[in-house]
Amino acid sequence: METGFNELLQVRRQKLDELQAKGVDPFGGKYEVTHHAQGVLDGFAQLEGQSVSIAGRMMSKRGQGKAGFAHVKDLTGSVQIYVRLDDVGEDTYQLFNKLDLGDIIGVRGTVFKTKMGETTVWAKELTLLTKSLQPLPDKWHGLKDVDLRYRQRYVDLIVNPEVQRVFVLRSQIIKAMRKFLDSRGFLEVETPTMHTIAGGAAARPFITHHNALDMQLYMRIALELHLKRLLVGGMERVYEIGRIFRNEGISTKHNPEFTMMELYQAYADYHDMMKLTEEMVAFIATETLGTTKITYQGQAIDLTPPWRRITMLDAIKEYAKVDFNEITTDEGAEKAACQLGIQVEGNPGRGKIINEVFEAFVEPHLVQPTFIMDYPIEISPLAKRKKDNPAFTYRFEAFIVCRELANAFSELNDPIDQRERFLEQVKQRAAGDDEAHMMDEDFIRALEYGMPPAGGLGVGVDRLVMLLTDSASIRDVILFPTMKPRED
RNA sequence: GAGCCACUAGCUCAGUCGGUAGAGCACCUGACUUUUAAUCAAGGUGUCGCUGGUUCGAGUCCAGCAUGGCUCACCA
Numbered sequence: 316m317e318t319g320f321n322e323l324l325q326v327r328r329q330k331l332d333e334l335q336a337k338g339v340d341p342f343g344g345k346y347e348v349t350h351h352a353q354g355v356l357d358g359f360a361q362l363e364g365q366s367v368s369i370a371g372r373m374m375s376k377r378g379q380g381k382a383g384f385a386h387v388k389d390l391t392g393s394v395q396i397y398v399r400l401d402d403v404g405e406d407t408y409q410l411f412n413k414l415d416l417g418d419i420i421g422v423r424g425t426v427f428k429t430k431m432g433e434t435t436v437w438a439k440e441l442t443l444l445t446k447s448l449q450p451l452p453d454k455w456h457g458l459k460d461v462d463l464r465y466r467q468r469y470v471d472l473i474v475n476p477e478v479q480r481v482f483v484l485r486s487q488i489i490k491a492m493r494k495f496l497d498s499r500g501f502l503e504v505e506t507p508t509m510h511t512i513a514g515g516a517a518a519r520p521f522i523t524h525h526n527a528l529d530m531q532l533y534m535r536i537a538l539e540l541h542l543k544r545l546l547v548g549g550m551e552r553v554y555e556i557g558r559i560f561r562n563e564g565i566s567t568k569h570n571p572e573f574t575m576m577e578l579y580q581a582y583a584d585y586h587d588m589m590k591l592t593e594e595m596v597a598f599i600a601t602e603t604l605g606t607t608k609i610t611y612q613g614q615a616i617d618l619t620p621p622w623r624r625i626t627m628l629d630a631i632k633e634y635a636k637v638d639f640n641e642i643t644t645d646e647g648a649e650k651a652a653c654q655l656g657i658q659v660e661g662n663p664g665r666g667k668i669i670n671e672v673f674e675a676f677v678e679p680h681l682v683q684p685t686f687i688m689d690y691p692i693e694i695s696p697l698a699k700r701k702k703d704n705p706a707f708t709y710r711f712e713a714f715i716v717c718r719e720l721a722n723a724f725s726e727l728n729d730p731i732d733q734r735e736r737f738l739e740q741v742k743q744r745a746a747g748d749d750e751a752h753m754m755d756e757d758f759i760r761a762l763e764y765g766m767p768p769a770g771g772l773g774v775g776v777d778r779l780v781m782l783l784t785d786s787a788s789i790r791d792v793i794l795f796p797t798m799k800p801r802e803d
Numbered sequence: 804g805a806g807c808c809a810c811u812a813g814c815u816c817a818g819u820c821g822g823u824a825g826a827g828c829a830c831c832u833g834a835c836u837u838u839u840a841a842u843c844a845a846g847g848u849g850u851c852g853c854u855g856g857u858u859c860g861a862g863u864c865c866a867g868c869a870u871g872g873c874u875c876a877c878c879a
């Protein structure tokens with residue numbers, strides 16, 4: 316036997332050896348499952364006295380000498396089994412006696428209700444399907460250690476039922492999103508995750524290397540530029556749900572890799588995108604939760620369309636009592652920000668100052684779903700310029716519980732303007748802003764072939780899942796969040 | 804990247820003034836043929852995150868480091 320195990324691990328390995336010595340396969344094979352736990356509970360009226368076979372992990376055991384009870388947990392829930400020496404025979408009863416919490420078993424038996432009124436499977440046969448060699452966490456307190464929960468998510472899923480619920484919901488949310496978009500004629504596509512130019516967003520990329528080509532590659536930071544190339548190619552409605560990677564800080568709202576949905580619709584504008592956003596979120600909520608009225612961390616949120624629409628400047632006027640319509644110079648903007656108590660470093664310019672004022676004074680109020688419209692051009696290098704005010708763009712972000720949920724615009728399809736915007740970004744990059752965009756000549760060339768006017772939308776899928784599952788941390792909606800390795 | 808906090812048995816947690824390391828669950832042995840956080844009796848589990856320092860003596864005090872959590876910065 317291997318050494319260096321603590322007593323608990325040694326005992327389980329010893330049991331494994333004993334089972335094998337008796338000819339029992341502790342890591343068995345196929346098992347005919349006719350019912351799930353919840354199905355047995357729900358179907359009691361029809362199933363009483365009938366034979367069922369279930370399989371799952373034994374989570375509790377109460378021996379009573381020559382009989383005993385246990386709970387078997389599967390994907391749907393857990394159901395009690397009743398094992399009696401008289402019914403299963405000496406060998407099987409010995410096996411049952413030796414079972415550990417965490418072992419995976421198959422049980423065939425008849426459905427009945429105990430004296431205490433619990434629907435239970437009265438075992439006629441019991442089969443060990445997988446011996447568990449590691450002890451489970453405390454059956455009452457579960458696994459609380461957050462570090463361990465994320466590192467050993469498999470254990471978290473076994474012992475904390477609400478965790479499983481979140482990830483089932485996540486799957487349903489994404490399914491509902493696809494259903495909504497497919498029904499509106501959007502085509503799902505896949506574009507490269509490794510880019511020669513990391514574009515489409517302001518973010519630091521991960522850098523990797525291709526050996527055979529001996530070249531540097533970036534993990535994508537957005538889906539945008541490839542999807543827009545597809546509009547040029549004539550794919551009028553496209554979307555992608557995909558992983559993107561940003562080499563930035565980790566927090567309860569940020570994981571280095573996360574899931575984004577982006578879509579592009581030819582001949583639409585950002586008003587269409589607002590309508591689509593609110594309808595899609597409402598659809599997903601209804602489909603998965605059965606309602607558009609939800610609670611997030613104790614706050615009541617109403618996702619029912621239409622959502623509030625307000626321009627960034629009007630919102631600032633409302634919450635900060637400053638009208639940037641009347642402040643047209645960089646100097647004036649800087650002065651106004653100073654008066655509001657915002658530190659301005661360098662010469663960020665009016666647009667970035669407006670955005671900082673917005674973040675400080677408006678964002679904390681955006682609890683209910685709100686579209687903030689018309690972002691400054693300086694921070695929107697891929698959005699179409701407003702006809703009546705070229706300092707702003709046809710861009711909006713959707714906010715819920717003070718967080719950005721979606722970002723969208725009427726897409727810039729003027730290649731000459733786009734080149735100038737990229738050049739401005741390149742200048743900022745040269746000045747030390749390593750989150751500024753890179754020049755993408757091929758994207759410009761694509762626009763020169765002609766991209767139809769279009770609306771585009773990006774939705775942070777993880778944040779949507781957080782909202783709909785009432786999760787406080789992004790790590791609670793990502794199965795295996797990024798963690799530093801621990802010295803074991 | 805900065806500040807604060809946490810880290811003790813497989814899990815959840817106590818640990819007083821610096822003086823031989825504790826409980827519940829889990830585990831082991833026994834009793835119990837409708838229990839349900841089953842119960843009853845008996846058993847003992849440990850690199851007190853790591854490395855140093857102070858001290859006759861450190862889980863406890865001090866310093867550094869690791870990992871995590873929260874807040875902030877960056878960002879979505």
